[in-house]
Amino acid sequence: MLMTGKVLRFDEDRGYGFIAPAEAGEDVFMHANDLLDAKYLYQEGSEVEFFMEMGDKGPKASQIRLVYQPSGNRLPARPALPDGSAADRQDGRAAAGSAAPSVARFRTELTEALLESAGTLTADQIKQVRECVVGLASARGWITP
CATH class of the missing domain: 2.40.50.140 (Nucleic acid-binding proteins)
Structure with missing residues (x-):
């Protein structure tokens, strides 16, 4: 059973x-x-x-x-953005006609996505993955400085 x-x-x-x-x-x-x-x-x-x-x-x-898998290294499920505002949309997509997200907003949204999809990652692993993806997104012009 x-x-x-x-x-x-x-x-x-x-x-x-x-x-x-x-x-x-x-x-x-x-x-x-x-x-x-x-x-x-x-x-x-x-x-x-x-x-x-x-x-x-x-x-x-x-x-x-x-x-x-519980982890003492987990971040809050919905962290506040550095400016204290909330994400524009629940689905994470930018509204029509809006500019590319800032690096800070992208980092926050990426952190949330990593926490939701892979709950067993440690804080250090999340930081490593996040910085790699932020570097790639910056190089491609997907996010604004």
Whole structure:
């Protein structure tokens, strides 16, 4: 049966830990051999999906997959622009007849897009990707200084 839950603890070196199922019940044993993602990604609080099995010593999770990875490095979901204003449109496209976005506005919108599409990126990874894309957009004239 497919279930969801949160990782209570996972010892990457020893390769095992426990999941608290979303449904009421006892904690479920998890082993590194049953992880579908890299084991370093499974941290306390990570939301997972798994199949419940009965092992020799009680409930055991198999085919464990990350659903959501919390990160202390995440930025706010909708950061304010440097001038304190909000984005012009929800879809991120410029209104008809408007000029190319400023570098600051483009950085903010790009950061939001990265956070929404890849929640497991660290702040440093977001900064690296963002600066690479900003450099490319500036070189192509897609954004104004």
